[in-house]
Amino acid sequence: MSDTSINLDELRQRIDQLDSDILNLISERASCAQQVAHVKLAEDKDAVFYRPEREAQVLRRIMALNKGPLDSEEMARLFREIMSACLALEQPVKVAYLGPEGTFTQQAALKHFGESAVSLPMAAIDEVFREVEAGAVHYGVVPVENSTEGVVNHTLDTFMDSSIKICGEVVLRIHHHLLVSENTRRDKVSRIYSHPQSFAQCRKWLDAHYPHAERVPVSSNAEAAKLVKTEWHSAAIAGDMAAKLYGLEHIAEKIEDSPDNSTRFLIIGNQDVPMAGEDKTSIVVAMRNQPGTLHALLEPFHRHQIDLTRLETRPSRTGVWNYVFFIDFKGHRDEPQVAAVLEEVRLRAADLRVLGSYPVGVL
Numbered sequence: 001m002s003d004t005s006i007n008l009d010e011l012r013q014r015i016d017q018l019d020s021d022i023l024n025l026i027s028e029r030a031s032c033a034q035q036v037a038h039v040k041l042a043e044d045k046d047a048v049f050y051r052p053e054r055e056a057q058v059l060r061r062i063m064a065l066n067k068g069p070l071d072s073e074e075m076a077r078l079f080r081e082i083m084s085a086c087l088a089l090e091q092p093v094k095v096a097y098l099g100p101e102g103t104f105t106q107q108a109a110l111k112h113f114g115e116s117a118v119s120l121p122m123a124a125i126d127e128v129f130r131e132v133e134a135g136a137v138h139y140g141v142v143p144v145e146n147s148t149e150g151v152v153n154h155t156l157d158t159f160m161d162s163s164i165k166i167c168g169e170v171v172l173r174i175h176h177h178l179l180v181s182e183n184t185r186r187d188k189v190s191r192i193y194s195h196p197q198s199f200a201q202c203r204k205w206l207d208a209h210y211p212h213a214e215r216v217p218v219s220s221n222a223e224a225a226k227l228v229k230t231e232w233h234s235a236a237i238a239g240d241m242a243a244k245l246y247g248l249e250h251i252a253e254k255i256e257d258s259p260d261n262s263t264r265f266l267i268i269g270n271q272d273v274p275m276a277g278e279d280k281t282s283i284v285v286a287m288r289n290q291p292g293t294l295h296a297l298l299e300p301f302h303r304h305q306i307d308l309t310r311l312e313t314r315p316s317r318t319g320v321w322n323y324v325f326f327i328d329f330k331g332h333r334d335e336p337q338v339a340a341v342l343e344e345v346r347l348r349a350a351d352l353r354v355l356g357s358y359p360v361g362v363l
């Protein structure tokens with residue numbers, strides 16, 4: 001036997017030993033998490049076991065401690081799944097998302113909560129809000145903005161009529177693929193199904209490669225993937241989850257025009273989330289229509305050196321106010337300078353509602 005085979009045996013023995021150690025440590029961690037759940041239950045019989053701020057801290061700490069060779073994001077993803085499994089021992093998190101199954105929103109939900117969460121598809125954004133409000137699920141996941149296509153107005157509008165809170169955010173890199181079924185005649189693709197946003201994100205690629213194919217907009221990428229199963233001359237633009245769910249094959253991968261195409265999703269719930277250390281706050285402010293309104297609104301943020309990350313204007317639907325602004329900024333509402341800004345803005349505004357302070361997305 002050569003030296004390499006002796007080395008290989010030794011290495012495999014070491015790996016077996018390490019796996020046993022990891023197994024024991026994960027089990028010990030799971031018992032600890034179980035005990036935490038019992039402590040929470042003793043304090044409050046309706047306690048929510050899942051803690052967004054604590055999970056963000058655990059993941060950030062792991063990323064900071066990591067010395068490689070695995071990169072920090074990969075390591076955090078492994079710990080994400082360990083936490084998800086530990087939590088599910090006591091109470092799997094139930095999450096409603098904008099469906100159907102196989103959408104990017106489901107992918108975002110599982111990225112944020114881990115694969116042990118129970119994810120339930122809803123037909124529309126307001127249904128996700130309603131399920132959360134009714135307490136049928138712990139959390140909801142809805143898309144809010146895309147780096148190339150901009151804001152999802154419907155999500156913002158739904159906040160205006162709801163008392164729901166924002167408990168977190170998750171950003172997902174969006175990769176679109178051109179998909180076909182095993183029965184598709186690849187050289188005869190004359191129709192392509194997808195969601196209008198996906199068509200918009202792949203416009204240049206489609207113009208270059210399929211200028212003559214009919215582009216048929218449908219309600220979701222997953223719906224597009226489903227339709228392709230039964231048509232020999234059609235293809236779909238969708239993501240990995242939909243491709244897997246419907247057993248489709250890739251003709252072309254990552255066909256989005258912008259290489260850093262990403263979508264931000266919000267985690268909505270009924271809970272006020274304590275500070276995690278690196279947080280964001282989202283507010284909705286109604287202002288009277290007067291000269292200098294926008295300046296009056298933004299000036300306190302500038303003076304207190306608070307970093308705005310997003311500002312959206314939506315038409316007010318009540319008639320009482322003329323402008324409604326959605327503002328995201330760095331910081332938590334419990335931090336003194338954030339509390340001071342909120343007080344000042346409240347005095348200048350017709351109405352101000354804090355939608356939530358929540359940990360900046362880690363993964």
Ligand SMILES: C=C(O[C@@H]1C=C(C(=O)O)C=C[C@H]1O)C(=O)O
Nearest residue numbers: 033036049050051054055083086
């Ligand atoms: C263990 C806890 O509860 C849950 C499980 C966590 C974990 O496995 O690390 C972290 C936060 C909570 O979602 C806790 O609050 O510390």
